[in-house]
Every structure is written in C-alpha cells, then in structure tokens.
Amino acid sequence: MKLFEYPASSSSLRVRIALNLKGIAYESFCVDLAKDGGEHRQPPFLSINPQGLVPVIESEGRYIAQSLAILEFLEERYPSPALMPGSSHERAQVRSLALHIACEMHPLSSMKTRARLSREFLLDDIQTRRWALHYLEQGFGQFEALLEKGRQAGPFCHCDLPTIADCFLIPQVYNARMMGLDMADFPRIDQIYSACLERDAFQRAMTPMTG
Numbered sequence: 001m002k003l004f005e006y007p008a009s010s011s012s013l014r015v016r017i018a019l020n021l022k023g024i025a026y027e028s029f030c031v032d033l034a035k036d037g038g039e040h041r042q043p044p045f046l047s048i049n050p051q052g053l054v055p056v057i058e059s060e061g062r063y064i065a066q067s068l069a070i071l072e073f074l075e076e077r078y079p080s081p082a083l084m085p086g087s088s089h090e091r092a093q094v095r096s097l098a099l100h101i102a103c104e105m106h107p108l109s110s111m112k113t114r115a116r117l118s119r120e121f122l123l124d125d126i127q128t129r130r131w132a133l134h135y136l137e138q139g140f141g142q143f144e145a146l147l148e149k150g151r152q153a154g155p156f157c158h159c160d161l162p163t164i165a166d167c168f169l170i171p172q173v174y175n176a177r178m179m180g181l182d183m184a185d186f187p188r189i190d191q192i193y194s195a196c197l198e199r200d201a202f203q204r205a206m207t208p209m210t211g
Contacts, residue, residue: 001026002058004048006033006040007208010106010171012055014067016208017167020201022078026057068102071164083164093150094158097165100146101172105139108132109175129179136176140186143169147188155195162196170196174206 003019003026005012019026031054032039039045040052049056049065056065059077064070075083084091107113109132117123117131152158157165173193177183183190196202 002029003027004029004031004045004054004056004058006031006054009033009054010175011053011067013171013174013205013209014167015055015057015070016205017162017170017202018071018074018083018164020205021083021162021167021199022074022081024074024078067168068098068164071098071167075164081161083162083167085158085163090158094163094165097143097146097157098168100139100143101168104142105135105172108135109139133176133179133181136172136179136181137185139172140176140181140183140189144186144188156192162199162201166192166196169193170202170206174209 001019001024003012003015005015005028007030031045033054036042038052040054046052048058048063051065053065055067055070056063057070057073058064059073064073071083084094114128114132117128118125123131147157150158154160156162157169169189170193173183173189183193197206
C-alpha cells in the first residue's frame with residue numbers, strides 16, 4: 001500500500017495512526033505542500049487526486065482520498081484489529097465523534113483557512129490565531145459534552161480500545177497544543193490524549209511531525 005501524505009498534515013496523521021494500529025505495511029510518499037507553491041497543486045499529484053488534497057492511499061492500483069473514507073476502507077478491508085465497535089449504534093457514535101473533528105473543527109482552524117483570512121481580510125497572525133483558538137475551544141467543549149453524553153468507560157473515546165474517533169481526535173489536540181491552547185479545561189480529552197500517546201502506534205505515527 002502507498003500513502004501520499006505531508007508529514008505535518010493532521011489529516012495524514014489520522015491515516016498513519018490507523019495504519020499503525022492495524023499493523024498494515026505501507027510506503028510513504030511525501031507531497032510537499034510548501035515547495036514551489038505546493039506539489040499538491042501540480043499536475044502529477046492532481047492526476048492522482050483532482051481535489052489536490054492529502055492524504056491519498058493507493059491500494060491495488062486504485063486511489064482513495066479523504067481521511068475518513070480511507071479509514072472506513074481500511075476497517076472493511078482489514079477488519080482486525082477493529083477500529084469500530086460491534087453494534088450499529090456504537091459505530092454511529094464513533095463516526096459522530098470523528099465527523100465532529102473533521103467537519104466542525106478542522107476546517108475552521110486549518111492553516112488553509114487562516115491563510116485565506118490573512119490574504120482576503122488582512123488579518124495578522126495574532127488575529128488568525130485568535131480565530132482558530134475560538135473554534136478549537138468551542139469544538140473541544142462540544143466534544144467533551146458528547147463524551148459525557150455517551151458515558152463510555154475506558155481510557156479512549158469509546159471504551160477500552162482506540163477507534164476511528166481517537167485517530168481523528170489526537171491530531172486535532174496536537175495542533176491545538178502547538179498553538180498554545182490550554183487543554184486543562186477539557187480533562188477527558190486530555191486523558192484520552194495521554195492514553196493514546198502511551199501506545200507505540202500513535203508514537204510512531206507522530207514521529208514525522210515531532211522529529
């Protein structure tokens with residue numbers, strides 16, 4: 001399997017975590033988002049993914065984009081160890097947590113959004129950071145409430161084993177911490193982050209970001 005990614009991309013980190021948790025061997029190909037205006041905007045990569053986004057995996061000559069679609073594919077194709085719980089209600093709950101990160105938090109706090117705010121509305125770095133932190137704080141508060149409502153025991157987002165929800169949460173927390181967000185107001189999330197980082201699969205996945 002091939003993974004087309006950018007090491008500092010949180011979306012790419014989601015996929016690296018899942019691949020490691022499932023023990024799937026893969027070959028990484030760096031798509032440099034900063035080089036020459038971004039390799040993701042150049043014809044060679046656009047022929048792989050017309051969206052011009054990472055990550056993308058290649059499996060048996062076919063390309064799959066979008067991190068949640070990739071993780072769902074991996075779960076169906078390599079069901080053990082599972083990254084989704086057994087019942088349909090529990091799977092829906094895990095997807096809901098992952099989608100909260102993917103749809104409600106990440107787009108509003110991403111570097112792409114902050115760059116557009118700077119370019120189009122002439123906001124400085126302090127202002128764009130304040131924008132991002134607002135939506136991160138709001139989003140994590142809602143995530144904490146979702147966890148409380150779910151009332152699932154265990155160190156992870158859902159019970160005793162990592163799921164797709166953890167694959168999405170940890171990159172978002174990492175980015176927030178790098179921006180200086182104090183996670184003390186989100187104790188359950190902070191506990192999940194610590195529990196995940198005790199696992200080798202998460203540590204190895206984060207190495208390209210942390211050096």
